[in-house]
Amino acid sequence: MDLVFKALADASRRDLLDRLRADNGQTLNQLCAGLSGMSRQAVSKHLAILEEANLIATVKRGREKLHYLNPVPIHEIAERWIGKFERTRLDALSDLKKALESSDE
Amino acid sequence: MDLVFKALADASRRDLLDRLRADNGQTLNQLCAGLSGMSRQAVSKHLAILEEANLIATVKRGREKLHYLNPVPIHEIAERWIGKFERTRLDALSDLKKALESSDE
DNA sequence: TTGACAGGCAACCAAAAGGTTGCATATTGT
DNA sequence: ACAATATGCAACCTTTTGGTTGCCTGTCAA
Known part of the structure; x- marks a missing residue:
């Protein structure tokens, strides 16, 4: 990979x-x-x-x-690696948002 | 990118x-x-x-x-770049297959 | 206040990456 | 056969990359 x-x-x-x-x-x-x-x-x-x-x-x-x-290796990367990050996308963004908000205080 | x-x-x-x-x-x-x-x-x-x-x-x-x-940049890459290759995946594979077959003759 | 802790900055170094030039080899068309 | 075409191989060079060491700055806690 x-x-x-x-x-x-x-x-x-x-x-x-x-x-x-x-x-x-x-x-x-x-x-x-x-x-x-x-x-x-x-x-x-x-x-x-x-x-x-x-x-x-x-x-x-x-x-x-x-x-x-x-195109197979690109597909595999999308599946195995990028896919993981896609799945946690909203979680990570909400973490980010919270962290930024708390730094404003 | x-x-x-x-x-x-x-x-x-x-x-x-x-x-x-x-x-x-x-x-x-x-x-x-x-x-x-x-x-x-x-x-x-x-x-x-x-x-x-x-x-x-x-x-x-x-x-x-x-x-x-x-995760946003990874998402964008998956969308804009990898996505293009995913879409042409079967076409490219059939090209490959045909090319390999004709080289057997 | 004064250590200890978390991190930043800069100089330096070796190895890898990206590119070039020159020459060799194999195939094709006339 | 032979000249042109399509590619391969190898040496070489420069820049980038990944890493190190040494020292400096800021922050917390006793």
Whole structure:
């Protein structure tokens, strides 16, 4: 799970995921076109990190490599981790409110 | 939003949030007790990062500082970002499946 | 008043992250 | 065959990150 969080920590990588979501199965060069001002190798490294976090899967087709979004890890994070915080949302907010009010006195 | 993702990227910080969720309103020293083998200053820095990302709010009470969980940014991420991926989940998976099958031929 | 306690600030350090350049390899179209 | 295309690999560099130590400030209690 740590790998997924770390992979999501970078804005360029989130952007890559966004663009794969819009158009799945793109090659490295296609994805490079979007991140302007960044070298192909940098994009390649980002994709490797996403792949290691299992957020994308790749298929080689001839000399090119197609990148596919794998939304499962994001789903798992939402379920197992964010879900916990969603459930306690109102409690935490009421704690916060009470704490702020008592500090006004 | 970037600050929130970056704040969530570290396991110690996620642990701090977990512990605040279990017991809201803890002081720095209380939170230190949990992260064994880490100095008070290191924990303090983590808390500062969480606070800057607006994931916790603090209230000073005398010489101590109480830390409260603020689940709103996590909720927003779940809504605005993860939600998008949840919605396209089945599509992406079927793309993946098709791509894998065609690579078998 | 004077310790002890809770926390803040700043300098410093090692390791990891993000990026670059240069070169190698494999595939494709002519 | 050969030139162009698509990607991989490795060394290197700079900035950020996570952590430490040392000292300073504010607050409480005896």
